[in-house]
Amino acid sequence: MFNFLRQVSNYTKETIQAARYIGQGLSVTFDHLNRRPVTVQYPYEKLIPSERFRGRIHFEYDKCIACEVCVRVCPINLPVVDWEYNAKTKKKQLNHYSIDFGVCIFCGNCVEFCPTNCLSFTEEYEMAVYDRHELNMDNVALGRLPYKVTEDPMVTPLRELAYLPKGVMDPHDLPASARRAGKFPSEILAEQKVEEKQERSPSA
Numbered sequence: 001m002f003n004f005l006r007q008v009s010n011y012t013k014e015t016i017q018a019a020r021y022i023g024q025g026l027s028v029t030f031d032h033l034n035r036r037p038v039t040v041q042y043p044y045e046k047l048i049p050s051e052r053f054r055g056r057i058h059f060e061y062d063k064c065i066a067c068e069v070c071v072r073v074c075p076i077n078l079p080v081v082d083w084e085y086n087a088k089t090k091k092k093q094l095n096h097y098s099i100d101f102g103v104c105i106f107c108g109n110c111v112e113f114c115p116t117n118c119l120s121f122t123e124e125y126e127m128a129v130y131d132r133h134e135l136n137m138d139n140v141a142l143g144r145l146p147y148k149v150t151e152d153p154m155v156t157p158l159r160e161l162a163y164l165p166k167g168v169m170d171p172h173d174l175p176a177s178a179r180r181a182g183k184f185p186s187e188i189l190a191e192q193k194v195e196e197k198q199e200r201s202p203s204a
């Protein structure tokens, strides 16, 4: 008899606990019923990557001087710079250049330290392949510029959180004139230039 009563008591406690958990879960659901959906319907809609997005690296063959700085600053010595000495010009001559994006950690050291700025980040992030060896890109593949989200006629570009006006969370149906919260990098640079000018000639 005592055992039976204990079982009933335990069962009741568990039922109450379960009902409380269900209530908690449903309260979140009901809370979202009042909100507008912010889901991005990829691939028909895509978020515009931020200015400092570190996507696939772009390489300009003609600018490369085969100095191998990119290899030395890379934490995994990843870029492969294949060059030979040209006795005529007495300079290094670049034959091939490649980066394996299956291994790259997109740290940006090579882009940062390249003395001729022949490396730069693009906004390309769609790099899914069936064979990881396809991610090993040579200088031809690296020289290709990706389609910009804002220029792709098949895609509706949406502003990501950093580009939205203050207090706005939903990028859909936003008028093009709506200003983002904060300043554009170009505005910050322009302000810096004005400040520098004023510092150089305080009387002006």
Ligand code: SF4
Pocket (backbone or CB within 6 Å): 063, 064, 065, 066, 067, 068, 069, 070, 071, 081, 113, 114, 115, 116, 117, 118, 119
């Ligand atoms: S650092 Fe720049 S210039 Fe030097 S080898 Fe690398 S990509 Fe070429």
Ligand code: SF4
Pocket (backbone or CB within 6 Å): 070, 073, 074, 075, 076, 077, 078, 079, 099, 103, 104, 105, 106, 107, 108, 109, 110, 111
């Ligand atoms: S982004 Fe970083 S890991 Fe990738 S190649 Fe450049 S230095 Fe190496």
